[in-house]
Amino acid sequence: MISTLLAFVGSCAVASFVCTLIKEDFDKHLLLAWARLFGLMVGGIGAFALGVQLVTALV
Amino acid sequence: MSGSEAKDEPLVLDAQQAMRDRGRIPEVAGALGWLVPGLGHVYGGFPKKGLVSMVLVLGMYLLGLGLSRGDAVALHGDLAHPIAFVAQVGAGLPTGLAYLRSRGKLPGFRDVPAEDVESEEYFQSEEFISRLPAVQTGLLFTMIAGLLNLLLAYDAFRGSPGAVARHLEEARLELRVQRLREELANLAPAEAASESPPEGAPAEEAAPSPAGAGEPPAPEEAP
Numbered sequence: 610m611i612s613t614l615l616a617f618v619g620s621c622a623v624a625s626f627v628c629t630l631i632k633e634d635f636d637k638h639l640l641l642a643w644a645r646l647f648g649l650m651v652g653g654i655g656a657f658a659l660g661v662q663l664v665t666a667l668v
Numbered sequence: 669m670s671g672s673e674a675k676d677e678p679l680v681l682d683a684q685q686a687m688r689d690r691g692r693i694p695e696v697a698g699a700l701g702w703l704v705p706g707l708g709h710v711y712g713g714f715p716k717k718g719l720v721s722m723v724l725v726l727g728m729y730l731l732g733l734g735l736s737r738g739d740a741v742a743l744h745g746d747l748a749h750p751i752a753f754v755a756q757v758g759a760g761l762p763t764g765l766a767y768l769r770s771r772g773k774l775p776g777f778r779d780v781p782a783e784d785v786e787s788e789e790y791f792q793s794e795e796f797i798s799r800l801p802a803v804q805t806g807l808l809f810t811m812i813a814g815l816l817n818l819l820l821a822y823d824a825f826r827g828s829p830g831a832v833a834r835h836l837e838e839a840r841l842e843l844r845v846q847r848l849r850e851e852l853a854n855l856a857p858a859e860a861a862s863e864s865p866p867e868g869a870p871a872e873e874a875a876p877s878p879a880g881a882g883e884p885p886a887p888e889e890a891p
Contacts, residue, residue, distance in 0.1 A: 612801070612805070628819070630717060631820070635717065
């Protein structure tokens with residue numbers, strides 16, 4: 610379970626950083642934009658997964 | 669041109685042309701970026717961006733390959749992941765090497781002989797079953813790295829327009845600040861000249877006090 614979570618967070622971190630790097634280059638906005646996208650990815654995918662789990666448990 | 673005109677002028681940007689002007693060929697940058705993650709940016713004149721993305725994407729790919737002990741990239745036998753391979757192809761050369769390794773074409777890089785991998789006993793062995801979660805994680809990492817590298821290669825081919833736009837915008841902002849400073853510097857002596865009254869002119873009337881502003885003057889008290 611922990612290794613799955615680590616893999617998920619790691620994948621999201623690298624993917625969001627590379628995507629932000631393409632858009633922002635190395636400037637003062639990079640870390641903030643990366644954190645925003647990372648949060649959005651982890652939160653969005655996590656919420657979707659939780660939703661799927663909930664629906665699966667209820668049905 | 670005034671500051672407001674500079675603000676309204678459209679952002680004209682052709683990063684690919686700028687790359688050609690620097691003597692770099694966008695197609696070569698794209699091909700290099702596909703072959704080795706980050707190399708296209710290094711070639712295109714963005715070494716920092718290229719090296720950081722190389723470390724991240726190649727690191728992720730190699731981590732996935734290491735976790736699965738090379739089984740994440742395969743196209744033959746029961747180990748084949750053809751759909752995953754489509755995503756892994758995005759990583760170019762590392763995937764080519766990993767594929768050759770899976771076919772036993774790279775001597776010294778294979779921990780399980782090819783004939784053992786093809787056998788049924790290998791897939792039912794506890795050793796293989798215990799490794800399945802790691803293989804899944806390896807698949808995930810290599811696929812994501814391959815897809816990310818496609819993005820990077822395309823960005824290198826386009827001449828990294830995001831980075832160029834950011835630099836252009838910063839240069840424009842600096843230019844605007846410089847122009848505003850110049851305008852302010854020109855404005856200050858003119859204002860000083862208009863405020864100082866000419867000699868012999870009557871003195872300006874005293875401004876009404878704030879307390880009495882807008883009110884009629886109070887009548888003088890009777891003696």
